[in-house]
Amino acid sequence: LIKPADQLELTEAELKEEITRVLTANNPHAPQNIVRWSFKERTYKPILVIDQLAVHFVMEGSLVHQDSDEGRRQMAKEGHNSVMNLPFVGFPQSSPIEDRPDSSASKTDKKELKITNQFNFSERASQTLNNPLRDKSCHTEPPPRSNFSATATQWEIYDAYVEELQKQEKNKEKQKAIQTKENDDKSKKIMLMETQSNDVTKVGKAAKILERMVNQNLFDDIIQDFKYFEDESDEFRGQKGTLLPLWKFHYDKSRGLSVTALCWNKKYQDLFAVGMGSYDFNKQGHGMLVFYTLKNPSFPEYIYLTTSGVLCLDIHDQHSYLVAVGFYDGCVAVYNLKQKGAEPVYKSTAKTGKHTDPVWQVHWQNDDMDNNHNFYSVSSDGRVVSWTLVKNELVFTDIIRLTLNGVISEGPEGAQQPYIACGTAFDFHKQIDYLFLVGTEEGKIHKCSKTYSSQFLETYDAHSMAVDTVKWNHYHPKVFISCSSDWTVKIWDHTINTPVFTFDLNVAVGDVSWAPYSSTVFAAVTTDGTVHVFDLSINKYEALCQQSVVAKKTKLTHLEFNPIHPIIIVGDDRGYIISLKLSPNLRKEPKVRAVQSFQTRISADLQNYILFREDKVMPDIHYSGPTKHGRKQMAH
Amino acid sequence: MLTHSRIQGQKGVQGIIIVNSEGIPIKTTLDNSSTVQYAGLIHQLVMKARSTVRDIDPQNDLTFMRVRSKKNEIMIAPDKDYFLIVIQNPSD
Numbered sequence: 247l248i249k250p251a252d253q254l255e256l257t258e259a260e261l262k263e264e265i266t267r268v269l270t271a272n273n274p275h276a277p278q279n280i281v282r283w284s285f286k287e288r289t290y291k292p293i294l295v296i297d298q299l300a301v302h303f304v305m306e307g308s309l310v311h312q313d314s315d316e317g318r319r320q321m322a323k324e325g326h327n328s329v330m331n332l333p334f335v336g337f338p339q340s341s342p343i344e345d346r347p348d349s350s351a352s353k354t355d356k357k358e359l360k361i362t363n364q365f366n367f368s369e370r371a372s373q374t375l376n377n378p379l380r381d382k383s384c385h386t387e388p389p390p391r392s393n394f395s396a397t398a399t400q401w402e403i404y405d406a407y408v409e410e411l412q413k414q415e416k417n418k419e420k421q422k423a424i425q426t427k428e429n430d431d432k433s434k435k436i437m438l439m440e441t442q443s444n445d446v447t448k449v450g451k452a453a454k455i456l457e458r459m460v461n462q463n464l465f466d467d468i469i470q471d472f473k474y475f476e477d478e479s480d481e482f483r484g485q486k487g488t489l490l491p492l493w494k495f496h497y498d499k500s501r502g503l504s505v506t507a508l509c510w511n512k513k514y515q516d517l518f519a520v521g522m523g524s525y526d527f528n529k530q531g532h533g534m535l536v537f538y539t540l541k542n543p544s545f546p547e548y549i550y551l552t553t554s555g556v557l558c559l560d561i562h563d564q565h566s567y568l569v570a571v572g573f574y575d576g577c578v579a580v581y582n583l584k585q586k587g588a589e590p591v592y593k594s595t596a597k598t599g600k601h602t603d604p605v606w607q608v609h610w611q612n613d614d615m616d617n618n619h620n621f622y623s624v625s626s627d628g629r630v631v632s633w634t635l636v637k638n639e640l641v642f643t644d645i646i647r648l649t650l651n652g653v654i655s656e657g658p659e660g661a662q663q664p665y666i667a668c669g670t671a672f673d674f675h676k677q678i679d680y681l682f683l684v685g686t687e688e689g690k691i692h693k694c695s696k697t698y699s700s701q702f703l704e705t706y707d708a709h710s711m712a713v714d715t716v717k718w719n720h721y722h723p724k725v726f727i728s729c730s731s732d733w734t735v736k737i738w739d740h741t742i743n744t745p746v747f748t749f750d751l752n753v754a755v756g757d758v759s760w761a762p763y764s765s766t767v768f769a770a771v772t773t774d775g776t777v778h779v780f781d782l783s784i785n786k787y788e789a790l791c792q793q794s795v796v797a798k799k800t801k802l803t804h805l806e807f808n809p810i811h812p813i814i815i816v817g818d819d820r821g822y823i824i825s826l827k828l829s830p831n832l833r834k835e836p837k838v839r840a841v842q843s844f845q846t847r848i849s850a851d852l853q854n855y856i857l858f859r860e861d862k863v864m865p866d867i868h869y870s871g872p873t874k875h876g877r878k879q880m881a882h
Numbered sequence: 883m884l885t886h887s888r889i890q891g892q893k894g895v896q897g898i899i900i901v902n903s904e905g906i907p908i909k910t911t912l913d914n915s916s917t918v919q920y921a922g923l924i925h926q927l928v929m930k931a932r933s934t935v936r937d938i939d940p941q942n943d944l945t946f947m948r949v950r951s952k953k954n955e956i957m958i959a960p961d962k963d964y965f966l967i968v969i970q971n972p973s974d
Contacts, residue, residue, distance in 0.1 A: 401936030449900055452961035453885040455946050456968050459957045460892050463972040545888055 505817025523555020
């Protein structure tokens with residue numbers, strides 16, 4: 247043994263010691279405690295498996311395997327080796343009939359054999375230039391949307407049909423009528439205006455209804471009284487009756503005017519007309535024609551202002567929208583309530599024969615033979631004139647001239663003018679058309695006929711002062727009543743020259759009126775503010791009711807019975823109209839005896855009370871009594 | 883005097899509202915909140931009532947309505963394009 251110089255010196259014991267040496271594949275130089283950051287656990291974690299590979303030598307070579315693609319390509323480029331050619335030489339020597347691969351192989355003789363490699367393929371891609379993308383959007387307005395909801399009910403369908411029908415009718419009318427373009431434009435304009443105006447006045451109709459409702463609430467107790475209240479104390483009062491005050495009608499702008507005429511409307515029995523003016527000769531101003539309804543006591547339904555005071559009025563029986571009015575200045579006028587306008591439709595002027603003195607009474611008559619409406623008027627100028635409404639004008643005809651003597655002497659040469667009497671009241675017979683009565687300022691009542699203009703049929707010396715009212719009885723064909731400022735009310739039979747009854751009321755009587763439900767009941771108003779109600783079948787000498795209805799110093803001027811309701815309206819000289827309900831005692835109808843018919847019974851009743859004329863035999867006269875409806879109304 | 887102002891002047895009337903066919907109040911004498919409340923609620927009521935009346939008979943139509951309560955009374959009168967409401971205290 248050659249010991250090197252620096253060999254470790256060991257003892258023999260140490261030399262014989264067996265030291266085990268183990269060969270492991272571990273790389274002694276490999277690190278043993280590599281720690282790596284673990285993102286999952288966010289700590290440093292020791293790596294357990296450590297790479298034990300130790301690389302001793304690395305040399306990059308440039309050798310390429312000859313069978314690889316790269317190798318083949320290189321050889322193809324450099325040319326063929328003889329070694330390479332040898333295996334190929336065999337092939338071309340084979341017969342040419344051999345398959346294609348051979349022939350192709352022969353072609354590839356010059357080139358190398360291309361074998362498709364299923365496993366080793368290369369993908370070639372090339373990146374072209376991509377056009378930059380651009381996003382273009384367009385926002386349109388969404389189509390307008392609206393929510394529509396409707397209900398299909400029976401009446402909506404009905405309305406649609408009705409509208410359709412109206413359109414069709416309009417179209418038909420348009421086709422018939424010749425319409426110029428202008429007319430269409432005008433109508434279009436009118437249509438536009440109507441739809442644009444959001445006016446408060448358009449609620450007119452509804453407002454009217456509401457006003458009546460409000461009034462109904464306010465005057466509820468009065469309405470209940472009007473309809474249902476019957477004064478039970480009448481039973482204890484014997485024969486007397488009372489008048490229950492109901493509404494009071496007043497219009498602010500009628501200050502200073504007194505009620506000069508009252509008239510109920512026959513068709514709408516809650517509507518009545520009031521004429522306002524002044525009886526005072528010195529204080530003549532304007533006048534008013536006002537219509538009230540019981541349904542609305544606060545405000546009139548129709549108001550017409552007139553230049554001269556209204557003295558009398560009458561509403562046509564059938565055409566209840568025509569009102570004839572007589573004025574203080576002698577004019578007469580006809581108003582049409584259906585037309586809107588403050589002016590009368592007809593008015594008489596000096597040319598057309600107006601009276602020269604105040605007109606005291608007007609009365610509609612039946613239509614004449616040409617179906618024109620006509621009415622009569624009486625005035626202080628002594629003329630009774632008939633006015634006919636012909637187309638647009640009033641045509642007058644003098645019916646009679648009232649004279650003091652009673653007879654107009656025809657054309658005496660140079661004779662004095664017969665004195666003209668002043669007519670103050672008249673009334674037409676209910677059944678006999680041509681017969682009428684005229685009361686004069688001198689206190690006489692003349693019975694006249696429409697056909698005899700020169701003579702009176704009869705004259706009654708009625709009163710010592712002017713006759714204020716004369717009225718025929720509604721049932722009895724012979725009886726009429728008259729009243730005057732000479733304090734008396736007189737009842738007459740037209741065949742007898744002297745009054746049948748005379749009632750002295752101690753005060754000037756303003757107006758008197760028969761009741762429409764009984765032939766024996768009548769009422770009178772006096773200037774001391776009292777209403778007197780008489781019933782001849784119960785008490786021939788005294789009034790059943792004498793009631794003061796207004797304050798002292800207020801004069802009552804007119805009175806009218808309502809055709810169906812048991813109320814009367816009374817006008818006074820301050821422009822107020824008071825309505826009063828008649829208590830049951832005043833409304834007694836004569837009892838019907840089974841044998842005789844109702845109609846004849848009434849007249850016979852009255853006749854019986856004209857005691858000292860009992861010798862006359864009453865002929866059987868047929869005339870119409872109150873309607874069934876009216877009787878029912880009164881019967882309660 | 884306009885009917886409208888006459889009604890307002892009557893005793894016990896608390897207010898008047900005129901509402902158009904869409905339920906929007908166009909004229910009123912009450913304060914804003916009450917008006918809007920009344921108009922909206924009553925509009926529905928009137929439509930319902932009218933629908934009821936006309937369903938039974940299409941040729942019929944509502945003329946007016948009264949709603950009487952303990953404290954007051956509401957009266958409604960419908961028209962073609964509008965309807966009027968009046969609130970009244972009838973016990974005055």
